[in-house]
Amino acid sequence: MNFSIYLPPQAEGGDVKLPVIFYLSGLTCTEQNFITKSGFQRYAAEHGIIVVGPDTSPRGVKIPGDDESWDFGVSAGFYLDAEKAPWSNHYRMGSYLNKELYDLILKAFCNVVDPNRIGIMGHSMGGHGALVSTLRNPGLYKSVSAFAPICNPSACPWGVKAFTGYLGEDKNKWQDWDATELVKKYDGPPLTLLVDQGAADKFYIEKQLLPENLVEACRSVGVPVILNLREGYDHSYYYISTYIGEHMDFHAKILKA
Amino acid sequence: MNFSIYLPPQAEGGDVKLPVIFYLSGLTCTEQNFITKSGFQRYAAEHGIIVVGPDTSPRGVKIPGDDESWDFGVSAGFYLDAEKAPWSNHYRMGSYLNKELYDLILKAFCNVVDPNRIGIMGHSMGGHGALVSTLRNPGLYKSVSAFAPICNPSACPWGVKAFTGYLGEDKNKWQDWDATELVKKYDGPPLTLLVDQGAADKFYIEKQLLPENLVEACRSVGVPVILNLREGYDHSYYYISTYIGEHMDFHAKILKA
Numbered sequence: 001m002n003f004s005i006y007l008p009p010q011a012e013g014g015d016v017k018l019p020v021i022f023y024l025s026g027l028t029c030t031e032q033n034f035i036t037k038s039g040f041q042r043y044a045a046e047h048g049i050i051v052v053g054p055d056t057s058p059r060g061v062k063i064p065g066d067d068e069s070w071d072f073g074v075s076a077g078f079y080l081d082a083e084k085a086p087w088s089n090h091y092r093m094g095s096y097l098n099k100e101l102y103d104l105i106l107k108a109f110c111n112v113v114d115p116n117r118i119g120i121m122g123h124s125m126g127g128h129g130a131l132v133s134t135l136r137n138p139g140l141y142k143s144v145s146a147f148a149p150i151c152n153p154s155a156c157p158w159g160v161k162a163f164t165g166y167l168g169e170d171k172n173k174w175q176d177w178d179a180t181e182l183v184k185k186y187d188g189p190p191l192t193l194l195v196d197q198g199a200a201d202k203f204y205i206e207k208q209l210l211p212e213n214l215v216e217a218c219r220s221v222g223v224p225v226i227l228n229l230r231e232g233y234d235h236s237y238y239y240i241s242t243y244i245g246e247h248m249d250f251h252a253k254i255l256k257a
Numbered sequence: 258m259n260f261s262i263y264l265p266p267q268a269e270g271g272d273v274k275l276p277v278i279f280y281l282s283g284l285t286c287t288e289q290n291f292i293t294k295s296g297f298q299r300y301a302a303e304h305g306i307i308v309v310g311p312d313t314s315p316r317g318v319k320i321p322g323d324d325e326s327w328d329f330g331v332s333a334g335f336y337l338d339a340e341k342a343p344w345s346n347h348y349r350m351g352s353y354l355n356k357e358l359y360d361l362i363l364k365a366f367c368n369v370v371d372p373n374r375i376g377i378m379g380h381s382m383g384g385h386g387a388l389v390s391t392l393r394n395p396g397l398y399k400s401v402s403a404f405a406p407i408c409n410p411s412a413c414p415w416g417v418k419a420f421t422g423y424l425g426e427d428k429n430k431w432q433d434w435d436a437t438e439l440v441k442k443y444d445g446p447p448l449t450l451l452v453d454q455g456a457a458d459k460f461y462i463e464k465q466l467l468p469e470n471l472v473e474a475c476r477s478v479g480v481p482v483i484l485n486l487r488e489g490y491d492h493s494y495y496y497i498s499t500y501i502g503e504h505m506d507f508h509a510k511i512l513k514a
Contacts (some may be wrong), residue, residue, distance in 0.1 A: 036293070036294055036494075037294065038291055039296035039299075041495070041499075042498075042499075044421075061283060118308070237293075238298070241296060241298070241299075242299075
């Protein structure tokens with residue numbers, strides 16, 4: 001598995017421990033899209049934050065059907081642990097991210113990483129991944145934000161396809177990987193969810209993302225949520241590059257408090 | 258021919274005329290690289306500057322040998338007018354840029370473009386293009402800057418290959434498209450050349466770029482030149498994205514004076 005890591009100038013010398021943000025990419029992406037297109041580096045350098053970007057699925061496994069569509073299989077791991085064969089052997093991005101890679105970063109970069117100040121963000125499928133990873137593992141991530149996340153996968157075409165394929169037909173299992181369902185049962189440290197959404201995003205308009213469902217669920221249980229609806233913005237990295245600074249500020253405020 | 262154009266928020270309404278900067282890309286690029294990777298939009302929006310990005314060569318002409326190497330033919334037009342067959346029919350990027358596209362932008366965007374405030378910048382082969390276009394056409398561009406430009410193509414492997422192919426063996430003709438030679442004969446309005454160079458750029462180390470030759474030529478004739486050597490930076494768009502804000506500031510200072 002490839003991943004990217006950005007070490008800010010403050011990491012040089014290794015005499016201070018810095019916060020880390022994991023960034024999860026969306027469908028069709030690798031660990032490259034964010035580092036090439038978002039311009040996050042300027043803000044991470046200002047704040048002194050390490051940024052780690054994993055890939056979006058296993059690579060090179062070659063399961064029949066894994067490259068037939070762009071929204072399932074390769075580059076579409078949905079940051080969950082598959083339960084249905086043949087995916088269940090390798091498509092375990094939930095464990096990879098929240099255990100294997102998380103532990104690896106803490107160990108391999110132990111001289112510069114502060115293990116008590118870890119945040120997570122993501123885009124689209126990666127926004128879903130950031131929300132779900134945070135809600136399933138209370139306390140593992142101290143701050144969370146998402147650009148145009150898939151907020152309620154059990155109720156949108158992308159999510160139904162992925163969950164049916166990876167988890168099977170039993171919809172009870174789907175709830176364990178759906179932010180809108182998970183937040184209703186959240187019982188961890190206080191948390192504010194920052195959700196960003198372009199109002200001209202065609203996947204928002206086509207109801208793949210459903211941020212309103214997440215907001216309603218949050219309100220029903222009193223979990224603070226901020227929904228920023230951005231007039232005229234689409235689903236692209238141009239949109240992310242416009243607001244990445246605001247998200248870095250949000251995380252820095254929490255992680256450096 | 259494709260080109261990109263960025264209109265800042267200040268262009269809305271069309272009641273003010275704004276400066277324009279042309280950005281010329283390097284070898285292997287299209288009009289997409291800069292708009293995807295550099296993050297210039299934030300600075301252009303702050304300054305209220307329109308940014309236009311042409312492609313790097315003709316496309317779809319299909320001349321034998323035009324796709325055999327990455328530094329000659331397709332995506333390697335060198336912003337000159339070829340004189341040698343078969344290239345001389347279509348490989349006329351100098352005229353395309355400084356006449357056809359220049360005029361097109363002034364006409365098609367006449368409601369927002371100030372024709373007296375046009376600047377130009379570029380990267381690598383495009384830095385060469387920016388310098389040469391400015392020096393060959395006194396007054397056409399009021400401000401010029403370049404990232405890691407090919408400063409003395411007559412004296413480096415890339416330039417010798419391209420000039421031999423496009424212009425022929427007669428080296429007298431090469432001088433007309435070589436910034437280091439052109440500046441010695443420059444007789445136009447006062448001009449300051451801003452040249453940026455990463456010190457860890459392998460093409461700089463391999464003497465493809467030769468900024469020192471340009472600086473020496475400028476000093477011999479009293480043309481002001483700024484050479485910023487950036488410790489540790491390479492030839493990539495990560496480097497450009499780091500200093501694009503400084504370059505936009507430089508152009509804005511001149512174009513908005």
